[in-house]
Amino acid sequence: MASRGKIQVLYQQARLTFSKKKGPSLENGFSEELGNLKTLVHSLTATDFDITPDVTKKRWDYKPYVTDSPAACMEVYECQDFIIGLFLIKPQKSIPLHNHPGMHGIMKILLGSMTVTSYTRAAAVRGRSDGGSKGQGDGGSFSASLVSKVTYTPQSEPCCLEPHSRNLHEIVASDQSVVFLDILGPPYNPKLGRDCAYYFREEPSPRDHSEEESILLKPGPNPAWFTCIPLTYSGPKVNPSINS
């Protein structure tokens, strides 16, 4: 049985970090605290969340409405500044290419292994050209560059993304079920222009075969094959009333 301690410390460090992101300048200690948060995240294990491989063996489909759902999620804690969650992916299933508008993100794999392919948006080629939180997913195609394609295990450093770097990614589970910790600041919020958008490759041009892997992406609807089922988190809880 895990103690509340480490998850409470995680919450407090996340709160400290993302409270600084709201200031007029990111040079308000945000970078330093984000580094501290990444270090803390790297130290966490599945045991800290009371997660065992059994969690991935439970049925998480809602038959007959949703069957063979590739992914599930558990909310550990959410506020207006950040969300701490756990994602589960079935073996060899994936989370399709999507964005994280205006967000910083930290992922840490807890069980299994998964390959994350990350892209950085370049410039719009038609339609909207603003790369901020309101520009993605509302009509225009754009070019993006492949930043990395890395397979992560519980021993790996966290996988990180920023508002204007590595902000789009696709996640593919290996042969075993995957559980990973996901911290996003701020959380998705469609009312504030932070909806999750999905992207698809345009027809490849000859240039797409170059080493730089610059590709054209176009937004589209949530793929019909992808659903993410909410599950109840039963691990150590966060107590927001405890400050330090």
Ligand SMILES: [Fe+2]
């Ligand atoms: Fe993501």
